[in-house]
Amino acid sequence: MNKAEKFFWPIRVYYEDTDSGGVVYHANYLKFMERARSEWFRKLGFELDQLKQEYGILLVVTALSISFTRPAKFNNEIVVSVEATEIGKASMSFKQDIIDKNNDGDKNKQIMCSAKVKIACLDANAFKPKPIPKKVLEEIKHGRISNS
Amino acid sequence: MNKAEKFFWPIRVYYEDTDSGGVVYHANYLKFMERARSEWFRKLGFELDQLKQEYGILLVVTALSISFTRPAKFNNEIVVSVEATEIGKASMSFKQDIIDKNNDGDKNKQIMCSAKVKIACLDANAFKPKPIPKKVLEEIKHGRISNS
């Protein structure tokens, strides 16, 4: 199975993202990852609000595991990767990393956190599983993402 | 005109509320103030979700001014006050302070920030002004709030 290529989304860390420990608050990395997934869908040609209107679906996170390796700080430029790893009938799984853009040296030291995220396609009203629309499936499987 | 008595709501500051400056992130005081207004409505006998279901209204912030005097820090116990200062046909104004619970000394040093908040009553679908339900008006004007 072909899958959409790995996608990268740059994010700047602002004060709102940090906590008094001096680094990004742990829950906020999940926000960064969702921003990147939203942009990944947009790159494939889909707007999440239009998917809701057109197909009556919501894409929601049903499970995730994340490990935090190195903290991001205020003003850091980070990059969030999105890679679809499994596409089911009504669910998808992603591998996502957050990478330190300004750490050019040791590649192993660039990863700040790493997650597996499972998404379910739900009926927007009933909140029950609903098949991913065919057009979306096709685009995910064969779509080409150019990181321009 | 009688108005509901001043109401106080205690809040604990957690990591999520702070930023890397070491203090509560400025926008988060607005969250604290809204929590206190929600509890004020509850004390008067109204649940905001039920107001939406029963009367088809939303209460939204249309304007606010706030001054920040002394910062709150992680783990601080603060108290948010709610005082209705004006009740119109489709709007209300509140005076709200955030008070340092652990500063028992100089009263003037207790106020951390102080705001005036204007709320509009909107039709939940049309997002246009809609009169505040009579029952709510009555309770705000004559209701008694006991800060137990």
Place this chain on the structure above:
Amino acid sequence: MNKAEKFFWPIRVYYEDTDSGGVVYHANYLKFMERARSEWFRKLGFELDQLKQEYGILLVVTALSISFTRPAKFNNEIVVSVEATEIGKASMSFKQDIIDKNNDGDKNKQIMCSAKVKIACLDANAFKPKPIPKKVLEEIKHGRISNS
């Protein structure tokens, strides 16, 4: 090994916690869980800011896995549980659930989300692992938590 008993912390869902999907935004459950862990430490006799001052340590999340079963909505009263499952030299693991307080019926339908959270004890300046202070270890292993 004896461990501190299971602890429960009640939380009310406010507007700030929800998103336009109509339910609590997924990353915000992590905030709820951290609030509960902070209160668990307090119940054991420790304030996180004092631990930093006295021992120079920070307790940070290094990994977590979470599954979301049923969404929480605006105004819901939920309860967050905290249970220490492993205590290492410089790390601890917790099992945490978020429970629907108002669902008294089927116990299985009460759990909204469920997580395993790993915490590391770090030197507050060097951000490197540092042994958990003995006094804290003792309290976690033998402490009694009364959910009054």
Place this chain on the structure above:
Amino acid sequence: MNKAEKFFWPIRVYYEDTDSGGVVYHANYLKFMERARSEWFRKLGFELDQLKQEYGILLVVTALSISFTRPAKFNNEIVVSVEATEIGKASMSFKQDIIDKNNDGDKNKQIMCSAKVKIACLDANAFKPKPIPKKVLEEIKHGRISNS
């Protein structure tokens, strides 16, 4: 007095920014405005973390007033303006608007919210007013911002 030209910063609305009312949560507009001010400083040649390291200063919000006219929704593309209106010895005032990028028609309908924000320059340790560094003052007064 010459002041730095008006500056514009584009922002995309994500799920994290919205609430169950279906629109951007009111406190989150303050985050958008701070992002834009951070980018305005960067455009003038200053990084806020470097200002702290080099000059020992923090720039903090001491007062703001904001009116909300039209709500922003999920997926909206908005633009935040930054205009310095007053530069004092240890404080600055800004006028900031949030503009609907996709509303090309009636100019009056483009403004979603409008704020006046007062910033103080504080000693990063003492949290007391400290003069704005000359180099920063010069850049603000005479700097040219090109909105490329």
